[in-house]
Amino acid sequence: GAVVSQHPSRVICKSGTSVKIECRSLDFQATTMFWYRQFPKQSLMLMATSNEGSKATYEQGVEKDKFLINHASLTLSTLTVTSAHPEDSSFYICSARDLSGGAEETQYFGPGTRLLVL
Amino acid sequence: GQNIDQPTEMTATEGAIVQINCTYQTSGFNGLFWYQQHAGEAPTFLSYNVLDGLEEKGRFSSFLSRSKGYSYLLLKELQMKDSASYLCAPMDSNYQLIWGAGTKLIIKP
Numbered sequence: 001g002a003v004v005s006q007h008p009s010r011v012i013c014k015s016g017t018s019v020k021i022e023c024r025s026l027d028f029q030a031t032t033m034f035w036y037r038q039f040p041k042q043s044l045m046l047m048a049t050s051n052e053g054s055k056a057t058y059e060q061g062v063e064k065d066k067f068l069i070n071h072a073s074l075t076l077s078t079l080t081v082t083s084a085h086p087e088d089s090s091f092y093i094c095s096a097r098d099l100s101g102g103a104e105e106t107q108y109f110g111p112g113t114r115l116l117v118l
Numbered sequence: 119g120q121n122i123d124q125p126t127e128m129t130a131t132e133g134a135i136v137q138i139n140c141t142y143q144t145s146g147f148n149g150l151f152w153y154q155q156h157a158g159e160a161p162t163f164l165s166y167n168v169l170d171g172l173e174e175k176g177r178f179s180s181f182l183s184r185s186k187g188y189s190y191l192l193l194k195e196l197q198m199k200d201s202a203s204y205l206c207a208p209m210d211s212n213y214q215l216i217w218g219a220g221t222k223l224i225i226k227p
Contacts, residue, residue: 041219042219043205043217043218043219043220044161044205044217045217046214046215046217049214091158093160093161106151106163106166107151107163107215108163109153109160109161109162109163110160111159111160112159112160114158
């Protein structure tokens with residue numbers, strides 16, 4: 001199946017700093033990538049949809065100025081958490097849609113990034 | 119509104135069969151996905167149904183009835199490594215996945 005990588009897998013930072021998370025589709029091109037956040041024992045929450053070459057579409061309640069998304073190429077999307085605070089501590093997961101296969105709508109997930117803001 | 123209904127938790131015995139049911143309501147429908155998520159890890163794709171009927175893939179099968187807004191995931195010959203959460207995720211008219219909290223499956227020896 002399609003492979004999606006994320007980096008870093010784990011990050012600890014001080015409150016007020018910015019953190020960048022990279023999401024890469026390794027063996028396919030992804031015109032659309034998705035960024036999710038998941039708190040312990042809760043469901044995945046879609047934060048934004050990232051489209052290559054255009055601005056990301058943010059879900060209601062997600063601050064676009066705080067969570068900066070850049071989808072510069074067909075294989076890379078980045079999420080930058082600006083001025084992170086302890087309440088931003090969470091599991092951030094990206095997914096990418098592989099358009100080359102039969103199930104064009106299938107989303108493949110990266111391994112996730114665990115962010116801890118002190 | 120859009121919602122997913124799955125049991126919160128199920129327990130089954132190693133080697134047995136378990137069926138995880140899912141009912142859903144969405145604005146439009148473009149298929150339904152099942153994902154497996156181990157604790158502390160990201161979801162992994164299991165199956166995709168867009169037409170009514172049963173899709174079999176090894177030990178896992180998934181069934182869909184669009185008219186009833188119902189799907190199930192059937193796991194056979196359960197193994198300890200199958201202990202995980204199973205997420206039913208229908209896709210709405212905007213091709214957006216709708217997520218519930220999933221079903222935590224506990225396998226006992």
